[in-house]
Amino acid sequence: MTGINIASEGVSAQQRVRDNLNQITPREPSSQRSIDEIRANIKSLLLRENAVIVAHYYTDPLIQAIAEETGGCVSDSLEMARFGRDHQASTLLVAGVKFMGETASILSPEKRILMPTLEATCSLDIGCPAEEFSQFCDKHSDRTVVVYANTSAAVKARADWVVTSSIALKVVEHLDQQGEKILWAPDKHLGSYVQRETGADVLMWDGACIVHEEFKAKALLDLKKVYPDAGVLVHPESPQSVVELADFVGSTSQIINAAEELPHRQFIVATDQGIFYKLQQRVPDKEFIVAPTAGNGASCRSCAMCPWMAMNGLDNLAAALDTGSNEIAVDRDLGRRAMKPLQRMLQFNGS
């Protein structure tokens, strides 16, 4: 059988996502004066702690800027994992969401992993609890388990492969060519995109990214009328109706490369707005427009801006470095089991 089956286990998980969102308190922005002071403080703390900042494209531009200025990295989750693993610093300050800190800890168990906050999570991670997922895998033991990086260490430990959006297509294509049937988790939109592109037999968990799921095809078509020459860049965590309108579909790093390489002078971009910092830095002569979410007058909790990524700021980053708080520690045995599918991913991509 070739096709998509959506697991029903995700229904209660959607309520867990809503409950978590309701608990988030927006971070207060720092004043300009304190930003300068905090930046200076962070620079001296990085030296004192032999630390380096590993930041995601979706974090506050102030974090991305100081990561770059201090020899750290700003990238997607695959490159974050590689950079953290290979860097000589004894402390990694991971600015992003919790699974990124866990991945750093699994790949570099000898390093201290700190995060600005341990509360920053991800709807995909929340929506895929390890115990329910493990039962789902047990029911479908004939399938190769491929999980997205946006999952807990315990879910990764249950997987045969971990993938990021930048290599998901290649890995599933490879497995399909080996005649393997896939159990995919947790993002149904990315999984559906991978299934359509590869034709693989994919059984899917019912998870979604609350940021990308908000992008709307009808509003995007309306925006295209205002900017008829703009190219459309779409992250594959978006719904199929939005993906179908894209000139290019890819991961964050691939979207940045496409913005450089495609001939368009304007782009409508369907992913978290944090990426605009890097897009404008890398391609300063082009214009970038945020893809529409819920349309005029609608309210959404994540209008192209991840509420958990937004919990990272200069102030809590400095505090974590100063006090050693918010350390991520993954159980060693769990980490060893999660390491195997992670290593497969890193080796598959030629590292």
Ligand code: SF4
């Ligand atoms: S943008 Fe979506 S996938 Fe990324 S951390 Fe936020 S909720 Fe998770």
